[in-house]
Amino acid sequence: MRGLILAGGFATRLRPLSCSKPKLLFPIVGVPLVESMARWLSSGGVDQIILAVNHLSDRLKIEVDQRVAGVTVAFSVEETPLGTAGPIRLAANLLGKDDPFFVTNGDIVSDIDIRRMLAMHEETKADATIALVSVRDPSPYGSVLTDSNGTVKKFEEKSAFFSATSLVNAGVYVLSPNIVRSIPSGRSVSLEKEVFPKLVRNGRMQAWIHNGFWYDIGRISEYVRANRELLEKQEPRAGEPEASQNGREILRPSYLGTQTRLGADSKVGPLTILSDNVTVGDEAIVRNSIVFEETSIGEKAIVEDSVIGERVVIGKESRIGHGSIIAGQLSIPGGSSVSPNSVILY
Ligand code: GTP
Secondary structure, three states: OEEEEEEOOOOHHHOOOOOOOOHHHOEEOOEEHHHHHHHHHHHOOOOEEEEEEEOEHHHHHHHOOOEEOOEEEEEEEOOOOOOOOHHHHHOHHHHOOOOOEEEEEOOEEEOOOHHHHHHHHHHHOOOEEEEEEEOOOOOOOOEEEEOOOOEEEEEEOOOOOOOOOOEEEEEEEEEOOHHHHHOOOOOOOOHHHHHHHHHHHOOOEEEEEOOOOEEEOOOHHHHHHHHHHHHHHOOOOOOOOOOOOOOOEEOOOEEEOOOOEEOOOOEEOOOEEEOOOOEEOOOOEEEOOEEOOOOEEOOOOEEEOOEEOOOOEEOOOOEEOOOOEEOOOOEEOOOOEEOOOOEEOO
8 A cells, every 4th residue: 555745845834943854854752753654654554655755855865765664665756846736646656546545744643543544435435535633723724524424524724714623634644546637737736725625515525533642743842742742652661771870860751862872970851852873961961852863962061841953062061941942953152051942043
C-alpha cells in the first residue's frame, strides 16, 4: 500500500527553527519526524511512501534514506509549490491506478488506525475518507460536520463557523485512485478548498473518527506538547543512567540521544530531550527543553523551557530564559543572558 506525505510547505509557523531544517527532519523525542511517520504508516500496512517535496527538498533528499523504518521512500519534487492537491496529481504515476492510497500532511504525530480507516473506506465505497479528531479550539483547523452515517456534510477550512462541532480535519486521508485524474495538473490546487467541497456536495466523502493520540506539530507550542506527551509515555530505556555519576543528575522523564555527552555535575531534566550528539558542559543545567542534534551547551550555562535548534553553540555561563527559541547553527557568546520568550534568529 502507498502513502503520500505532503511535505512541501514552508512551515512558516515553525520559524526560525524551520528556516534551514525541513519539518520532516524535526526530532520527535530524538527521532526525525519522517521516521516516526514511516513507523506509524508501516504499522498500518503502508510499504511505500512518496515524499511530495519542494521547499528544502535538497536537504531531504540527502538526509532521508531510500528505506525508512522498513518502508521504501520515493520523492516527488515540485518545481513550484502545488498546494495540497497538486502534488497528488504530480505523483499520479507513483500512486498507481488501481488501489486506494493514504495522503497525510507532513506534520502529523498520531496513532490513527489506518488499517481500520482503509477497511471503512472500502466498505463505504467513498471517494475519500478523512480522519477527524476532536479538539478544544477548532479555529486553527478545518471543521467538519457529518450525518449519522458518517458522511461528510460540510467542510470549512480554518474558520470558527462550526460552533456545533469540535471535529476537525486530522490531515490524514484515504483517496480512491479516480480522484487523482480529477485534480487539475500544472497549477497549485487545494484539497481542502477545491477537491473536498466538490466531494462533499456529491456525498462522496466519509469520516473516520479517531479518539486517540494526535498532534499537528505545525506550531511550536504543539511541537513541544507532542514531544512532552510522548516523553511522559516512554518507558525508561535499558542502559539509561539511573541518576548520578560524577555528580551528573538526570531527572525523568528525559531522553538522551546517542553520543550525548554530559559534563561533571551537569543536571538534565525533567522533561528534557537531548537529540543525538548533544554536549552539555560541566555544571550546566537543562530543564524542560528540547535540544536538536549536535548542539553544545557550555559549562555552567542554564537552559530552561526552551527549544534550541541544531548545531547551536551556547557559550559558557549563558542563561537562556524560559520560553525561548534559538534558530539552528547560531552561537550564543559566553556569559549572555537571553530574556524569557526570546526568539533568536541570527
Ligand atoms: P505553515 O507555513 O506554517 O502553514 O506550514 P505548512 O505550509 O508546512 O503547513 P500547512 O499546514 O499549511 O500545510 C499542510 C501540509 O501540506 C504540510 O505538511 C505542508 O508541508 C504541505 N504543503 C503545503 N503546501 C504544499 C505544497 O505546495 N506542496 C507540497 N508538496 N506540500 C505542501
